[in-house]
Amino acid sequence: MAARKLDSERLLARLRELGAILDGHFHLTSGKHSPVFIQGSRVLEHPAQAALIGKALAERLAGTQPTVVVGPAMGGVILAHEVARATGARSAFTEKQNGEQVLRRGFRLTPEDRVLLVEDVLTTGGSVLRSAAAVRALGARVVGVGLIIDRTAGKAAETLGFGPDVPVQALAWLDAPAFVPEQCPLCRDGVALVRPKEQDPVG
Numbered sequence: 001m002a003a004r005k006l007d008s009e010r011l012l013a014r015l016r017e018l019g020a021i022l023d024g025h026f027h028l029t030s031g032k033h034s035p036v037f038i039q040g041s042r043v044l045e046h047p048a049q050a051a052l053i054g055k056a057l058a059e060r061l062a063g064t065q066p067t068v069v070v071g072p073a074m075g076g077v078i079l080a081h082e083v084a085r086a087t088g089a090r091s092a093f094t095e096k097q098n099g100e101q102v103l104r105r106g107f108r109l110t111p112e113d114r115v116l117l118v119e120d121v122l123t124t125g126g127s128v129l130r131s132a133a134a135v136r137a138l139g140a141r142v143v144g145v146g147l148i149i150d151r152t153a154g155k156a157a158e159t160l161g162f163g164p165d166v167p168v169q170a171l172a173w174l175d176a177p178a179f180v181p182e183q184c185p186l187c188r189d190g191v192a193l194v195r196p197k198e199q200d201p202v203g
Contacts, residue, residue, distance in 0.1 A: 008172040015149075015172075018042050018049075025186040027195045030124050032178040035186060037196045038149055040120025044078040053171065054082025057118065057146035060169040064144035066116035068092055068109060070135060072101050072127040075120035083118050083146060094131045101130035103138065111139035118146040122170070123178060125159045132162070142166055151176040 015021045020042035026034050044050045057079075066089045071080035077093045084091035092109075094101035103109065115135045119128050132142050143166065150156040150170035157168040181187060 011172040012149075012174060014049075015043055018046070022196060025184075025191040025193050027193055028123060028178060030126065030178065031181075032123075033181055033184040033186060033193065034176055034178045036151075036174070036176040038121045038151065038176070039196065040075050040079070040148055043148070044082075044120065050078055050082045051085070053148060054079065054084075055086045056171055057083050057148075057169065058086035060171070061116060061144045061146050061167060062087075064116050064167065065114060066143055067113045068140070069116045069118060070094060070103075070131060071118045072131045076118050076127075076131075079118045079120055079146075079148065083116065087116070089116070094134050101127060101134050103134055109135060109138040109140040111141075113140040114143045115140050116144045116146060117142060120148045121151060122147045122149070122156050122159065123151045123176075125156070128160060144168070147171070149173065151178075 012021065020039050022037045023035060026037040028034055066087055068090045069080045069084040069087065070092045071077055073093050073095045080093055081091045092103060092107040094103055109115065117128055117131055122128065128145060135142055142162065145160060145166065145168040147156060147170040150173040152159050153175035154173045156170055160168060
């Protein structure tokens with residue numbers, strides 16, 4: 001456990017160096033506000049780093065033996081590709097459509113497929129759960145979940161609720177609080193709110 005904690009701390013430090021972890025007052029995709037924002041694309045934009053992360057997740061979840069690695073667009077697209085490269089599996093991604101995540105662009109799954117789901121950052125787990133629903137709708141089996149960062153301080157498995165037969169592994173985890181706007185202390189203190197994916201203050 002001590003070694004895993006050290007690995008987590010080193011990865012978080014590297015993510016901060018790359019500008020992938022920001023401190024401030026942020027409007028998250030979930031609609032909640034947080035003093036921490038994690039932009040996984042800032043580390044995945046470096047191919048060598050992306051390959052190392054993909055290999056590390058593949059090693060953590062080697063026992064799942066996936067035939068396909070699936071990630072939700074956009075955060076899971078590059079990650080799915082790199083984990084698939086490391087495992088020898090196929091790579092695919094889901095996209096939002098009418099509030100759901102769906103497989104498009106000719107991606108196909110069968111009941112014989114073992115699907116490893118991946119995501120760059122887990123907050124509420126919504127994208128992963130919607131991707132799991134898309135996978136299961138096609139008859140395939142979800143065999144594991146891999147994350148770069150678990151924002152729930154190690155409670156990802158509990159948050160997703162897949163049960164003991166679906167291992168959930170994160171390379172790093174931190175306790176990053178998220179508040180409904182009406183209860184946000186940063187709003188109360190008048191700290192400017194930012195939508196980080198747009199890099200514009202919220203009016």
